[in-house]
Amino acid sequence: MQLESNNEESFRFLSEHFVIFENAKDFVRFDENKGWRMLLFCLDGRFQIEVNGTPYTIEPNDIAFCTPDKIAAHTMMSPDFKGYLACCSANFSKRIFPNSADLWNKVFYMNRNFKIHLSDKEAAELLEDYHFLKRKIVHIDHLYYDEVMRCLLQAFLYQTAHVLSNHIAAETAPAEEPLQSRHQICQAFIDLLSSTKPVPRSVQWYADRLCKTPRYLSTAVKRASGKTASEWIHEALTREVADALKNSAKSIKEISDELEFPNLSFFGRYCRQRLGCSPSEFRQQKNKG
Incomplete structure (x- = not known):
């Protein structure tokens, strides 16, 4: 200390x-x-x-x-x-x-x-x-x-x-579901998501480690945070991709492999879908900025 x-x-x-x-x-x-x-x-x-x-x-x-x-x-x-x-x-x-x-x-x-x-x-x-x-x-x-x-x-x-x-506006929960339970589950999910690199993409992966079914996990996360588990995962993965393209000196192929995309073509499609452009275009835009 x-x-x-x-x-x-x-x-x-x-x-x-x-x-x-x-x-x-x-x-x-x-x-x-x-x-x-x-x-x-x-x-x-x-x-x-x-x-x-x-x-x-x-x-x-x-x-x-x-x-x-x-x-x-x-x-x-x-x-x-x-x-x-x-x-x-x-x-x-x-x-x-x-x-x-x-x-x-x-x-x-x-x-x-x-x-x-x-x-x-x-x-x-x-x-x-x-x-x-x-x-x-x-x-x-x-x-x-x-x-x-x-x-x-x-x-x-x-x-x-x-x-x-x-x-903060008061939030109410359905009578049949304890409010504390869904917030506990959601926080455990976010802790796991933020501490695991590269970001695992399957809801099943998180559900297995939290001893829940994928459907139950996603429902609890949605009710607690307003977003599904899948939405949280893809937001975290998109940030990880953007951060790597922006701050890493590695090649696009190396970044794709490091983040465990199946191939470079899939990585390119993911970037175009989530970032609005190809990996090389995104990197060029950030370098100009």
Whole structure:
């Protein structure tokens, strides 16, 4: 564990499964295998980011939530940017949160909307909780430090969910189906999807590992998130393809083989269907941009 707090602007907290940055220049690409959940809160200035190919501008009182199924790139910030970035791994999230359907409602809302704008009162309330957490997080000589920090982080993230609740319409579930169950299944599916590379394309593959039938899995995922398991899979695969074509120096044939497409012709058809052009055309467009 590393802890740096030489001044307010450079404060950072780094542990294996939880990090806080206040200097946006510390924004880095984390180990994807940990399934990081990232929460960015802007206090001043602007933070620009491209998520799954869509540009966003985060401004004061905006809060953004990025889950492992999103590819974040092209981050830029204004010289006067102030804010904080808090990230936790998938394992950490599972450990500190019970299987709360209400909490996952808020997570899926943020997953669909990426960012929301808080009122001045909501922003002040969230910032107060954050500063309390920051004051406590530096006392690493506490006899029960790990236990205290787990409770404080849990409380902080629940308080964040409480602030978000004002922006989230209540969801109701069919009486015959427990709400908690479908959110548990959906979250387990998304965790599996985000941590497996290359992306397996068969719903059966995920269903087998989650001990469900493909039909049951897809229905649960659809009711919890608004998208079927197949839609989630193809969105994740499309991002993986686009990311490889954009950022890898490998040949198109090598990328096709690495992502386990049956042949180069099938890979080309998939790109034209999902990206709107051939692999070489997509790569040329991105290089020009």
